[in-house]
Amino acid sequence: MASKKRYGFVIDVSRCIDCRACLVSCSVENSVPMNHTRIWVKDLGVQGEFPNLEHTFVPYNCMHCENPPCVEVCVSGATYKDPNNGLVLVDQEACIGCGFCVEACPYDARYLDESRGVVDKCTGCIQRVEAGQEPACVATCVGGSRMFGDLNDPESEVSKALKNAKTIQRLDYEKDGLDTDPNIYYIHGDVLESGLAPRDPRYTVAETGWKKVLAPAIFAGIGASFLVQGTYFTKQLIEGEKEFDE
Numbered sequence: 136m137a138s139k140k141r142y143g144f145v146i147d148v149s150r151c152i153d154c155r156a157c158l159v160s161c162s163v164e165n166s167v168p169m170n171h172t173r174i175w176v177k178d179l180g181v182q183g184e185f186p187n188l189e190h191t192f193v194p195y196n197c198m199h200c201e202n203p204p205c206v207e208v209c210v211s212g213a214t215y216k217d218p219n220n221g222l223v224l225v226d227q228e229a230c231i232g233c234g235f236c237v238e239a240c241p242y243d244a245r246y247l248d249e250s251r252g253v254v255d256k257c258t259g260c261i262q263r264v265e266a267g268q269e270p271a272c273v274a275t276c277v278g279g280s281r282m283f284g285d286l287n288d289p290e291s292e293v294s295k296a297l298k299n300a301k302t303i304q305r306l307d308y309e310k311d312g313l314d315t316d317p318n319i320y321y322i323h324g325d326v327l328e329s330g331l332a333p334r335d336p337r338y339t340v341a342e343t344g345w346k347k348v349l350a351p352a353i354f355a356g357i358g359a360s361f362l363v364q365g366t367y368f369t370k371q372l373i374e375g376e377k378e379f380d381e
Contacts, residue, residue, distance in 0.1 A: 140220045142222050142286070143320065144281065144320070145282040145296045145300075146282070147279065147322050148322070156276065164263070165258070176192050193321070195242075199319070200318065201221075204239045204336050205223065209236050211229050223256075225258075235338050259283065302324070
């Protein structure tokens, strides 16, 4: 068994009944504002031909990508991929609320909390996982559609579900040299043929324009400002001491 954890979700599309218990429990557990949500259930509508019809619902949240574009565009380094478990997280104390990561995410899986001025998203309920519990959405899933665990552990529920699945799909985004390699696996349902797909990132230049060029310039400017203020303060202090001596 691999020693390094790689947490992810396996979602059995055939078992989702759109009860929305996952959304409620997630909001309560993580104090999500009423006008926002960290997770969704996508209604793909009725599919097939009469009388062989089915109504498909797809649980959906942050993909916790192996190569997350949100991390690449983050100016302050607040968005990061946890090296110990693979989850994509946000250090909200470091977040400056610029919103570049929101635009860069091909899955529209994060939002800007205007009341606090920070970005928020699914964390896999890491606070519960570290306490030996399942994420709130998984624990309250009535149909057993949502599963979560260590994909590197062959004995985990998610690994066993993938091993026994008849069909496996991911909403992988591969374009312009980017391969997100998401850690949500959909089983027992065709989510791709139903039109559910990632979008093109709306802010792909941020990593080049901000992180590599403008951000260092801004930080250098801030540093220079402090230097000027420090120099001015020191000068004033010295002049004050001279006046006192006289």
